[in-house]
Amino acid sequence: MSTTTKNEVLLQADRLTRRFGGLVANQDISVTLERQMIHVLLGPNGAGKSTCINMLSGDLPPSEGRIHYLGKDITALTAAQRSQVGIGRSYQRTNIFPQFTVLENVRLAAQSRRQQPWSLFTKAMEQKWALDKARACIEEAGLGKRVDWVSGVLSHGEQRQLEIAMVLSTDAQVLLLDEPLAGMGSEESASMVEVLKRLRQTRGILLVEHDMDAVFAVADMITVMVNGQLLECGPPAQIKASVAVQQAYLGTEDSFHV
Amino acid sequence: MNANASLIPKLVALAIVACVPLSGESFYIEIVGKVLVMAIFAMSLDLLVGFTGLVSFGHAAYFGIAAYAVAILSPEYEAASLWYVLPASVGLSALAAFVIGLFVLRTKGIYFIMVTLAFAQMAYFIFHDTPLGGGSDGKYLNNKPSASIFGWEPFDLTNEVHMFYFILAVLVLVYLFLARVLQSPFGRVLVGIKSNEHRMQSLGYLTFRYKLGAFTLAGALGGLAGFLYAVLFGFVTPELLSWHESGNVLLMVILGGMGNLAGAIAGAFAFEAMREIFADITKYWQLLMGGVIVAVVLFLPGGLAGVPGRIKRALQGGEAK
Numbered sequence: 001m002s003t004t005t006k007n008e009v010l011l012q013a014d015r016l017t018r019r020f021g022g023l024v025a026n027q028d029i030s031v032t033l034e035r036q037m038i039h040v041l042l043g044p045n046g047a048g049k050s051t052c053i054n055m056l057s058g059d060l061p062p063s064e065g066r067i068h069y070l071g072k073d074i075t076a077l078t079a080a081q082r083s084q085v086g087i088g089r090s091y092q093r094t095n096i097f098p099q100f101t102v103l104e105n106v107r108l109a110a111q112s113r114r115q116q117p118w119s120l121f122t123k124a125m126e127q128k129w130a131l132d133k134a135r136a137c138i139e140e141a142g143l144g145k146r147v148d149w150v151s152g153v154l155s156h157g158e159q160r161q162l163e164i165a166m167v168l169s170t171d172a173q174v175l176l177l178d179e180p181l182a183g184m185g186s187e188e189s190a191s192m193v194e195v196l197k198r199l200r201q202t203r204g205i206l207l208v209e210h211d212m213d214a215v216f217a218v219a220d221m222i223t224v225m226v227n228g229q230l231l232e233c234g235p236p237a238q239i240k241a242s243v244a245v246q247q248a249y250l251g252t253e254d255s256f257h258v
Numbered sequence: 259m260n261a262n263a264s265l266i267p268k269l270v271a272l273a274i275v276a277c278v279p280l281s282g283e284s285f286y287i288e289i290v291g292k293v294l295v296m297a298i299f300a301m302s303l304d305l306l307v308g309f310t311g312l313v314s315f316g317h318a319a320y321f322g323i324a325a326y327a328v329a330i331l332s333p334e335y336e337a338a339s340l341w342y343v344l345p346a347s348v349g350l351s352a353l354a355a356f357v358i359g360l361f362v363l364r365t366k367g368i369y370f371i372m373v374t375l376a377f378a379q380m381a382y383f384i385f386h387d388t389p390l391g392g393g394s395d396g397k398y399l400n401n402k403p404s405a406s407i408f409g410w411e412p413f414d415l416t417n418e419v420h421m422f423y424f425i426l427a428v429l430v431l432v433y434l435f436l437a438r439v440l441q442s443p444f445g446r447v448l449v450g451i452k453s454n455e456h457r458m459q460s461l462g463y464l465t466f467r468y469k470l471g472a473f474t475l476a477g478a479l480g481g482l483a484g485f486l487y488a489v490l491f492g493f494v495t496p497e498l499l500s501w502h503e504s505g506n507v508l509l510m511v512i513l514g515g516m517g518n519l520a521g522a523i524a525g526a527f528a529f530e531a532m533r534e535i536f537a538d539i540t541k542y543w544q545l546l547m548g549g550v551i552v553a554v555v556l557f558l559p560g561g562l563a564g565v566p567g568r569i570k571r572a573l574q575g576g577e578a579k
Contacts, residue, residue, distance in 0.1 A: 057460065083462030091460075097453045108450050112462040117444045117471060124446045170462055 007034040008070075010204040011056065011087070011174050016065035018051050025051040026228050028065075033174060033204045038196060038218045041208045042239075043225035049208040050092060050178060052225070056206065057089040057176050058082040069174070083112070088172025090163040092179045092208075098152030102143060102162055105151050106134035109166035133169050141165035142195050157188030164195065175199065177207040181214050193217050216240070224248075264566065268520060276426060279419045287418050288490070289534070294425045295486045297526035298432050300510040301519050302479035305436060307508065308517030309445070310472045311452030312363075315371045315504050316378025317480055319358075320351040322499030324481030325488035326385055327351070329397040340403035340415065348481045354381070355477020359470045378504055386496035396495030399488055415489055425486050429523070432479055436519055439475075448472050452517075513554055515561025524562040 011033040018026040026048045033039050041049045054060035056067060058079035067075045069085055077085070097105050110130040116122070125131070138147055141164045146154060151162055160180050167175055180196070181189050189211065196218050199205060209215050215222065215236075222239045224231040226248045232239060239245055278290045299321055306312040327347035332338040362373045385391030402415040413420045439445050447468045450458045458465050488494050497503070506529065514525020532550060536543035558564055 059460070078459070080459045080462050080464050083460060089460055091457075095454065095457050095460075097450060097457070099453065104446075108446055109461050111443050111446065115443070115447075115463070117447070117468060120439045120442045120444055122443060123441050124443045125441065127443065166461065 007036050009034055010070060011206070012068045013052075013056060014066050014068075016052065016055050016062045016067070018048075018055060018060065019063045024228050026055065026062075029223075029225070029228075029230050031056075031206070031223055031233075033206050035173070035204045036200055036202070037220045038200050038205045038207065039221045039223065040215050040219040041206065041223050041225060042215060043231075046227075047225040048228040049225055051228075053089070053176050053178050053206070053208055057087065059089075083170055083172070086171065086173040087176065088167035088170050088174070089176035090160070090167055090178060090180060092182065094156070094159045094163065096151050096159055096162055096166070098150075100151055102138060102146050102149050102151050102154070102165075103131070103134055105162055106138055106165045106169050107131055110134045110137070110169035112170055134165075137165045137168040138162075140168055140195075140198070142191060155188070157184045157192065160184065160192065161195065164199070168199070173203050175203055175205045175207075177205060179208050179210065181209055181211045189214055264520070267566070272430070276423075279422050284418055287422050289530075291418075291422045291425050291490055292487070293527055293530045294422075294429050295483050295490060296507070296510065296530060297523040298425075298429050298486065299480055299483035299507050300514065300522040300526045301432055301436060302476045302483060303507050304511045304514075304516065304519060304522040305448075305472055305476045305479070307511050308515075308522070309440060309452060310448040310469060311455070312469065312473065313371050313508075314362075314374040314473075314476070315501070315508065316358075316374035316376070316381075317476070317507055318499050318501070318503035319378035319381040320355050320477040320480035321484035321487070321503065321507075322385065322494070322496070323354050323381060323484065324348055324351040325484035325494045325498050326391060326397065327481075328403070328485055328488045329399045329494050330390065332399055332401060332403065334400060337401040337404040340405045341407065343403050344485060347485045348478050351481025351484065352474050352478035355480075356470065356474045359473035359477075363466060363469045363473060375501060375504065378499060378501060382496055382499040382501075385499060391496060394496060396493055396497075398493045400492070402489050402492065421490060425490065428482065428486060432482065433519055433523070436479075440519075444468065444471065509551055513551065513561055515558075515563030518561070518563035521561050521563025528562060 009032060013029065013031045015028045015030055016026055017024065017028060029052055031039065041052060043049050051060065055062045058077055058081070062075065066073055069087060074082060074085065097108065100108070107130050110133040111124065111127070135147065138144060141161045143158060143161050143165055146158060151159065154162065164180065181192055184192060193214055196205060219236050221233070222236055223233040224239060224245050231248055232242050232245050275290065279287050303314065303317045306314050324347040327350045328343050331343050331346055358377045362370060362377060365373050386394060391397060405411055405413050405415060413424060415421050415424060447458065447463060451465050451468060455465050484498065487498070510525040510529045511522050512525070513528050514521035514523065532547055533543065536546040540546070554561060560567070
């Protein structure tokens with residue numbers, strides 16, 4: 001990936017630390033995300049990956065450290081404000097509006113870009129721009145056949161795709177995806193990997209993931225965390241070859257036979 | 259949801275209610291008029307409870323504030339202009355809801371329930387214990403507001419039939435207004451907040467503002483109901499703001515089925531009808547009422563609004579979904 005070095009830096013986190021009482025969940029974690037790049041946060045359970053992504057999305061304020069988006073300091077912004085500047089996220093546990101249709105889920109997400117709370121007499125379903133955008137994003141996330149389904153009845157994998165469609169419709173340049181492949185079958189997983197690769201072309205993606213095959217299939221950069229600390233950061237080949245990573249993270253398992 | 263399919267039963271119900279004044283019986287005209295007022299009140303609360311997911315246990319405050327406002331703003335020996343006291347009292351309720359909303363909407367769940375109740379109790383004591391409200395006896399509205407515009411009088415609220423149709427017209431307008439608002443981008447955000455507020459925030463919605471808008475609007479419409487109540491009966495008491503009233507209107511919404519405007523209206527009718535019927539049977543009518551409410555919650559989770567759907571499904575052979 002020689003071209004990635006030339007890419008624009010979208011998100012930069014410097015020495016993020018988060019304490020919960022006496023527990024240090026994240027210590028001095030620095031992460032850089034560039035456009036056209038998939039950056040994977042890897043680590044065993046309890047390594048602090050979710051804490052890290054929560055700080056990046058604004059769901060959790062860091063105890064120390066700064067976060068910059070396109071050069072601007074966004075550390076003090078709330079989750080809603082970060083969404084407005086261009087950082088979208090999906091959650092580990094599927095987080096949709098289950099009683100709405102797929103279209104309405106995504107339309108509501110799209111509507112967040114042009115909020116007109118005072119226009120009480122406009123019909124939301126007649127706002128063409130939001131509907132068009134929603135349809136396009138549903139297509140981009142690979143859910144085109146499910147537009148009118150009630151989202152609660154979709155398969156698990158499809159619901160994850162729906163989350164991605166929702167994030168896309170907010171014009172997010174940075175996608176923070178918390179375990180987008182969790183609980184997916186191999187077929188669903190493969191199609192999600194395709195979706196991620198497609199999305200990478202114009203955006204930056206930071207994802208937390210356990211599925212090793214998928215991680216090495218999509219990652220341009222991997223940051224390995226252990227016990228809230230940053231162990232190693234580098235391209236997949238470097239991580240694969242790293243003795244420290246193998247000892248700390250993979251030593252007990254044989255899942256590293258990619 | 260399927261607005262067209264259920265339009266006919268709604269119109270039939272409206273037509274039946276519209277025929278009540280033909281009976282010529284003042285008792286019925288007044289009591290049905292009161293139920294219509296409570297139905298407006300219940301719809302206003304349903305905007306919060308059923309559509310935004312905000313369980314307010316102090317909604318009687320806004321009803322009572324507007325009711326007192328008419329009584330206080332009207333001169334003692336002549337009629338006030340409807341076109342002044344109506345917007346003024348509704349506006350005062352909206353203002354109170356806006357200010358109280360600034361505080362209570364920072365809390366969630368059980369705390370929200372308790373703080374809304376606390377503010378309503380404060381409003382209760384303001385009218386109960388200060389010179390403003392006239393103590394526990396309340397206050398009379400000696401002259402009902404006059405609807406005259408530059409000498410022309412389109413209707414006369416001292417006439418019980420006119421009053422009845424005025425209330426009915428307001429009910430229909432409030433229903434149509436809320437139905438429309440719920441389809442607007444604003445309304446869709448409220449429903450999204452009810453479903454998953456955290457998700458709405460991560461999508462970039464400043465949900466506090468939307469909730470404050472809903473709380474203010476609900477307070478204004480609750481105030482509209484309180485205004486009509488005061489004009490209908492010609493007097494107000496602090497009991498209008500008591501927590502019993504907040505509880506009663508909540509029960510109407512639950513009985514009717516939360517998140518359904520027609521359900522809120524049906525809930526108000528069912529509640530008031532049961533109150534009349536059970537009170538005739540026994541002085542322990544509240545026991546019977548409690549039993550019915552428990553039964554509805556257990557066996558009709560969707561409330562009365564869910565009944566047509568159940569019948570339809572039963573007729574179609576019990577198909578799920």
